[in-house]
Amino acid sequence: MLARSESNYAITLAIRSEAEQVSLLCEALHALCLYASGSVECALAVQQAAAEAINNVVEHAYHNQPDNEIIVGWCQEERQIRVDILDEGLSMARLPKPVLPDFEAESSRGWWIINASVDKYFYQTICDTFAGPVLHPGGMGTDFKDLENIPHTNILTLLKRF
Amino acid sequence: MVINEQKHDDIDIVVLSGRFVMADAPEVRERLKTLVEAGQGKLLVNMESVTFIDSSACAVLISAFKAMQLKTGRLVLVNSPIVQSLIELTRLHTVFEIMPNAEAAIAALAAG
Numbered sequence: 032m033l034a035r036s037e038s039n040y041a042i043t044l045a046i047r048s049e050a051e052q053v054s055l056l057c058e059a060l061h062a063l064c065l066y067a068s069g070s071v072e073c074a075l076a077v078q079q080a081a082a083e084a085i086n087n088v089v090e091h092a093y094h095n096q097p098d099n100e101i102i103v104g105w106c107q108e109e110r111q112i113r114v115d116i117l118d119e120g121l122s123m124a125r126l127p128k129p130v131l132p133d134f135e136a137e138s139s140r141g142w143w144i145i146n147a148s149v150d151k152y153f154y155q156t157i158c159d160t161f162a163g164p165v166l167h168p169g170g171m172g173t174d175f176k177d178l179e180n181i182p183h184t185n186i187l188t189l190l191k192r193f
Numbered sequence: 194m195v196i197n198e199q200k201h202d203d204i205d206i207v208v209l210s211g212r213f214v215m216a217d218a219p220e221v222r223e224r225l226k227t228l229v230e231a232g233q234g235k236l237l238v239n240m241e242s243v244t245f246i247d248s249s250a251c252a253v254l255i256s257a258f259k260a261m262q263l264k265t266g267r268l269v270l271v272n273s274p275i276v277q278s279l280i281e282l283t284r285l286h287t288v289f290e291i292m293p294n295a296e297a298a299i300a301a302l303a304a305g
Contacts (some may be wrong), residue, residue, distance in 0.1 A: 048214035137252035
């Protein structure tokens, strides 16, 4: 994992898109949040949401292909923590509604957990010539099929007050 | 994460410790599947020492629970506070059989 400090209140972390790397990143985020907020609950909540979001990137944006980069920006904005998760993989055309599936379903609990863990989250895809709409839970965006061969960045932002 | 298998009479016990997350899910899924298939229908998954859990781990537990149901057996969980917190957040506590500690879980499984 690479880490670069921007200031006392901001840091950028980067990992390869491998499931084995996610814990390292999440533990670093936990430590940063604990330091900033002094709250175990806040640190755990951010880690919980970040773990789900980064798992989604590994699994869905990059289809478990390991040689891609996931960049996470962490910063403290007064009494709020902001986490930006950036990838260049497959974009989401909509941000799923946080709905709990039936018990029988083994997947699809991630957005529910994210929604319950942070105060706000939103998603945007940008490229050199185009910035998609900022998507909120349940919101529909653009059909990004045309972007598959164009360099672009997907950004999921998590906000947590403390 | 560390996976430790034990046996108490006809009860299979899996003790998990450390982080139980997406990277660990395939191995734990396979170990639980093997135990469900080969065991006597009594399985305790002890997660008292699990320090973090994600939805991938929940999926593994659901899979094992469903496999045990097909066998008309029982799967009992013992959870650390962090595990219990996510289990409750995802409402899985309404379906899983959860005991406060390993002794209580073994007693419950031994009683049938």
